[in-house]
Amino acid sequence: MSAAEEVITKAPAVEAVPKRGMTLGLGASLVMLAALIIGPLFLKNFIIFQMTMLLIYGLAVLALNILTGGSGQFSLGQSAFYAVGAYTSAILMEHAGVNYALTLPVAGLICFGFGFAFGQPALRLSGIYLALATFALAVAMPQLLKLGFFEHWTGGVQGLVVTKPDPPFGLTMSQDMWLYYFTLAISLGIYIASVNLLRSRSGRAFMAIRDNEIAASAMGVDVALYKTLAFGVSAGVTGVAGGLGAIAVQFVAPDSYTVTLAISLFVGMVIGGVGWLPGSIVGSAFIIFVPNIAEHISKGLSGAVFGVLLFLAIFLVPHGARQVAIVAEQLVRKLKK
Template sequence: MRFLFKTDYNQDINLFPDNVARFWYGLLMVALIAAPFVLENFWLGEISYVLILAVVGIGLMLLVGYTGQVSLGHAAFLGIGAYTHAVLLKLGVPFVISVPAATLLSAFIGAVIGFPALRLTGIYLAIATLAFAFIIEQILIRWEDVTGGFAGFPVPRPEAFGVAITDDVPFYYLCLGATVLAVLVALNLLRTPTGRAFIAIRDSEIAAQSMGVNLARYKTLAFAISAGFTGFGGTLFAHKIGYLAPDAFNILLSIQLLLMVVVGGLGSIHGAIYGAIFVGALPQMIAILRDYLPENIARQPGLEPGLFGVILVFFILFEPLGIYGRWLKVKLYFSLFPLYKKATFKRQKTYTKSERFR
């Protein structure tokens, strides 16, 4: 078992705890950079989709996992980013300008939505964000002059130096760079006073306010930053699906995004990435599973949403810390083996925010 001795205050804010972590993360980056040389285009597309989900998951994790504000409307921010980016490209705006513009617009709308929702918590906040998602979906349907209504429109294919950015390999590297950027921004944000204020609000709003944390300011800021990350992911998502239509940003997608951070592990950037891998791989696993199920079950149209719901309930009941929490337990088990204690892994009762103050 390795022990990490801290001899400097700066060790508390380092991105990597030690050289071992630097080695493994460096090896992972080398593997991801080399992936196009050994994988087929289909698998590059699947990994690109997972990377896009990771960017969106990091944004939702900052709101749900680190600030404690539940959202069921993040598919709306994803749609805002995707549609804004695609419309700007249609108008001839360069790619390097349309992406930041879509991100900033998503962040602005997130702040507008977050401010009136300041007094809401728990299930009431979830219902409010769900209503916002329905409103945005109707706007995308009714604003036909811009969005194309139900018919939608194809996403333009931008080029740089004569190469289409949306080709398999360039788009993969674009998604990889976006994910690395999102991770670095989120980690550095969490090391700032703003990030610490988010965590304080999540743990106890009363205690945070007594320490001088402005709840209205930081809750609104959390919504804005989370929406900005999601809108940024939406710009990549638009090129991934290639054709925008309102039904691509429905309530099911919002539930999948929430499932992603809950299953991955709340309160952890690792959890957002693990959740993205899980949600990105689950449809392929279900497609393979259909070949082995009875025909009358395999043809059921609601099989995938049903499995998503069952998995979410399973994790809430039996593994509330998610995949990353389970991974930490596995590491601790082998670190202490054979001297581990069974009580080490005993799950304690947890409470929702609404139950905490009763």
């Protein structure tokens, strides 16, 4: 009887994404990578800049995906971690003269600590309550950055201007293109590390917590540790993205990191497919390009056009890009037969 066979080829259950369902097949990954490497050679600088931002937001969405898709915790405060990362890089570069590449691990570490610390009180909260707590963090962050107390370092409301790095080793390429490849290398490293993390013992612990916290703790998973750890890792990755963002945009200011950014990243995650790491780049593309397209269609109603497009997207594929990938995979498999 074919029932059993059908079960195997059918998409996995929706909410609980199994480990294997979190990544892309090897072939598809290589094609994607080749496109990302070769693409910019034929593109204009402005578009290369946009592709850099695509990767950076992709990283930030990925970070949220580790938190939500991996450990089942919800955050509307990712913009706060992004801001801390951005400011860390900017301050180190402009006040301490540190090389841009070296500021990124610092940004990541500081954000990891920040996220880990924030995860402690957040432990007692879940679902909507956690959403509110993280949301509060996102609301507070721009105000904190504006405080006179930090003004010497942060530049207050004015923000800080960041110098764009030149390509090293006398390479002849534009600054934008160098930054793109630099970002691509880092993104790739983090992506591979994240995939491995979720496949590791810790990743299994995250997922056990996501699927059933009580059962996970009964099996001996240190729920408190792994929940805060997930927050820390997510914040750390977001911090690196923030640092890269500061370098790419060449400017940090409190109002660049409002709740709107956190909400965008959340939308990106949903569009990409919660728990599907490769979807992060699709989600990132949505939040970067769709507002532009909306603006293009109608200036006065750009918000409404964006909303309609977002509705269309979630009506067509409620489970995000992952759903598209699964359908495509099944098609390919059918064709092969």
